[in-house]
Amino acid sequence: MLDQIRQPINQHLQAFEPFFRKQMRTPIGVLNAINNHVLRRKGKQLRPMLVFLSAGIVGPIDEASYVAAAMIEMLHTATLIHDDVVDEAYQRRGCLSVNALWRSKAAVLVGDFMLAQGLNVAVNHDRLDMLRVINNTVRAMSEGELMQLERSRKLNLDEQAYYEIIGKKTAALISACCQNGAIAAGASEQCVETLAQFGTDLGIAFQMRDDLLDYQPHGLTGKAAGNDIKERKLTLPLIHALRQASATDRRHALTLLRLPDKSRHDVDALVDFATTQGGIAYTEQQMRRIVQQASDRLSQFAESPFRQSLQLLCDYVVKRKK
DSSP states (O other), X not given: OHHHHHGGGHHHHHXXXXXXXXXXXXXXHHHHHHHHHHHTTOTTOXXXXXXXXXXXXXXXXXXHHHHHHHHHHHHHHHHHHHHHHHHTOOEETTEEOHHHHHHHHHHHHHHHHHHHHHHHHHHXXXXXXXXXXXXXXXXXXXXXXXXXXXXXXXXXXXXXXXXXXXXXXXXHHXXXXXHHHHHHTTOOHHHHHHXXXXXXXXXXXXXXXXXXXXTSTTOTTSSOTTHHHHXXXXXXXXXXXXXXXXXXXXXXXXXXXXXXXXXXXXXXXXXXXXXXXXXXXHHHHHHHHXXXXXXXXXXXXXXXXXXXXXXXXXXXXXXXXX
């Protein structure tokens, strides 16, 4: 499905790679080595895809779109590197992470460099409008992560707070892709706002799918199944299950959640609890409702290959296996 989604922007994705590498170039040898390691494992390029598709649905895809995509990709890469340090993760996309190869201190500094370089790209191309979006995004992502950290300690997350957290920590960046893509193409304020809202809905659904994949038996996301449970992260399947359960079952589940070192049996018991109490089904239902809301927003734009690809992307987000 991704090949079909990429079709209207294939030439731009290909041209973007050397443009992005140029922005990352530095005279510091070790930094270039680390950058090359990161760039060889570029993933699905979902965020540059969103920038180019959001630009194409409202106007031309040109150098301004490449600037917008570079800013987003640098910010995203910086957050991944920092996340691996915080989580003490030693693999990323099937390969050794930066902190595994160069230690945590270097990884933090490389993440800082990428964040600064993303801001620098905006300044060098005189795109203060895009920089404002990125600034708000970085703030929202930081707030979301800290909110989740605080609530995970207290285990008092409700559904409203869950949506607020994932809206900040995940959906804000997806929204910024769509917003800056539209700004780069010179879209009207109304179109920019509509695409920003589309990105928010899509990002929330994307995170909900990630949360559901954590309940799969074989950890299809590339991480161990139940990883969120081990880290005491309350996501919607458990939030709903705790709300539906009897007082006795709720106490038992919370006791298991509070265990500092959960066994495989403990994790499986909590997965079973979320399933039998309807948490998995409820999350799936809400995810599909939100992604339909995202798809409906696209009806405001004229039919085009770019709009078709964005609609296909909605379908991909809720069906992906990793």
